[in-house]
Amino acid sequence: MPGSTRSTPADRLDDDDYPAYTMGRAAEMIGATPAFLRALGEAKLIVPLRSDGGHRRYSRYQLRIAARARELVDTGTPVDAACRIIILEDQLEEAQRLNAELRRHAAENTAPAEGT
Structure with a gap:
C-alpha cells in the first residue's frame, strides 16, 4: 500500500531496537552467561524489555553494549x-557529535555572503 506507515514483521529484522533475542540466545551470542546479562540489567546499563510472559528480550543494540x-x-x-x-x-560520543553540529552551524552563520 503506497504511503502506508504500517510495519510488517519483516520490517523488524532491520530494527536494531526490536527486542528479538531471549536471554539464553543473547548470552550465547556474546559469549557470556545469563547471570552476566542480569548483572548488566541490575547496573542499569541495559534494561531488557519483557515478553508477555515476563521473559527478558534483548535488541541488537543492547547486545552490542553487552558485548562491549x-x-x-x-x-x-x-x-x-x-x-x-x-x-x-556514550556521553563523550554524544558531546562530540553535538560539538561538531554546533561548529557546522556556527560556520554556516559566519560565512561571508555572496557578492560582499
Whole structure:
C-alpha cells in the first residue's frame, strides 16, 4: 500500500531496537552467561524489555553494549566499572557529535555572503 506507515514483521529484522533475542540466545551470542546479562540489567546499563510472559528480550543494540561490557570485563575491569566506562564513552560520543553540529552551524552563520 503506497504511503502506508504500517510495519510488517519483516520490517523488524532491520530494527536494531526490536527486542528479538531471549536471554539464553543473547548470552550465547556474546559469549557470556545469563547471570552476566542480569548483572548488566541490575547496573542499569541495559534494561531488557519483557515478553508477555515476563521473559527478558534483548535488541541488537543492547547486545552490542553487552558485548562491549564483556570485552572490558574480560580484561579485568569489574562489571560496575565497565558499565560506567560505557556510559561515559556514550556521553563523550554524544558531546562530540553535538560539538561538531554546533561548529557546522556556527560556520554556516559566519560565512561571508555572496557578492560582499
